[in-house]
Amino acid sequence: MPIFIPLVIGIIAVSFSSIFVKWSQAPVSVQGMYRLLFTLLLMLPFVWKQFAYMRKISNKDAVLLFLSGTFLALHFLFWMGSLKLTTVASSTILLSLQPVFVMVGAYIAFREKTSKAAMNGMIVAITGAIMIGWGDIGISIQHIQGDILSILGTIVVAVHMLIGQKLLKTLPATLYSFIVFLTAVIVFAVYNIFLEIPMTGYPDKEWGIFLLLAIIPTVFGHVLFNWLLKYVTAATISMAILGEPVGASLLAYLLIGETLSFTQWLGGAIVLTGLYYFLQNTRKQKKDKPLAPIKNPVTAGPIMKKG
Structure with missing residues (x-):
């Protein structure tokens, strides 16, 4: 199966993330915690057999896993927080600067x-990507705060991905994702307890959103991208995520009424053109490196073709 297929699936999945965050009224630290906790529960039946491998993890790798999970929690905290202060287009455009940091x-x-x-x-x-967000980048204090949070989220997720690229050379992808997500859940729980943020008592709608965040942008987004780091570089994944502002801005227009200007529509086409060009040239660089068999990012087993 060509690598671009899971890349496209991941881009579509993560594009829904900002919409779900906008729909939720819960604090972002609670959203992030339950998003990852539900993801862990979904992964558990497929990853428990790999727990024996944990005894082989060195102290150095254990520290890197903790740092990766902490940076992932910070990414969700900063970026999801930015969506409460600014528009989807503004937040995702700044997030798309991730390849520079990576x-x-x-x-x-x-x-x-x-x-x-x-x-x-x-x-x-x-x-x-800059053209997409140009019309929505605000000049109010609230929008500036949101922009700063998005930039911080971009920096920390770049660090998270680079650590992941190093660890995935020796660790199974699903086990790596599980440990990193578990670490991030613990970081969120400590954060919520320390700031006395309620972790229970939310209406059914909120729990439904938490579950959607786990299934769509996390399992079919972040877990998929973690798996892809075994076959492509972190920079390639970051460039693929440049498709998120296109998808997220379109979904924001359709689902929550955030309007798009002609410049933003044009910017979307330019993003896709640049993304395609980058991926094509990155693939040429790696053409001498044979790809490993494609495996399912959740089960770590081979993907079966439907007849």
Whole structure:
């Protein structure tokens, strides 16, 4: 199965994340905690057989797993918080700057270089992403606070992905995701207890949103991207996520009435063009590296074709 198929599925899935966050009235730390807790419950039947592998994890890797989970929790806290203060387009455009931080971090940590052609694709895609959010980037104090939170969320998720790229060279993808999500749940729980944020007593609608956040953008988004890190670089995943502002802005227009200007529609087309160009050139760079058999990101078993 071509790699671009799970990439597209992941982009569509994460595009729903901002809509669900907007629909919820619960504090973002509660949303993030239950989003990941429900994801853990969904993964448990498929990952428990890998628990024996945990004894092989070195102390260094254990620390990196803790840091990865902590940075993931911070990402959700910052980015989901930004959606309460600014528009979907503004928040996701700033989040789409993630490849810049990932590329810099990958060069510093792994001396990972990007071709000039791929760099051009990145520039085109980021230019289009800026056009998407241009009409919604606010000048009020509230919007500025939201923009700052989104930038912080972008930085910490880039660190999370780079740590994941290192750990997934030796750890099974599903076990990595499970441990990182569990760590993030614990971080959220401590945060909620410390700030005395209620973790129970929410209406049925909120619990439904928590479950949707777990199934759609987390399992078919983040878990899928974690798995893909075994076959492509963190920079490639970050570039793929540039498709999120397109999907999220379109969904925001259709579902919550956030309008889009002509410039934003044009920016969406430019993002997709730059994204395609980048991925094509990244694939050429890795053409000599054979891909491992495709496995299901949740079960870690082979994906079966439907007849």
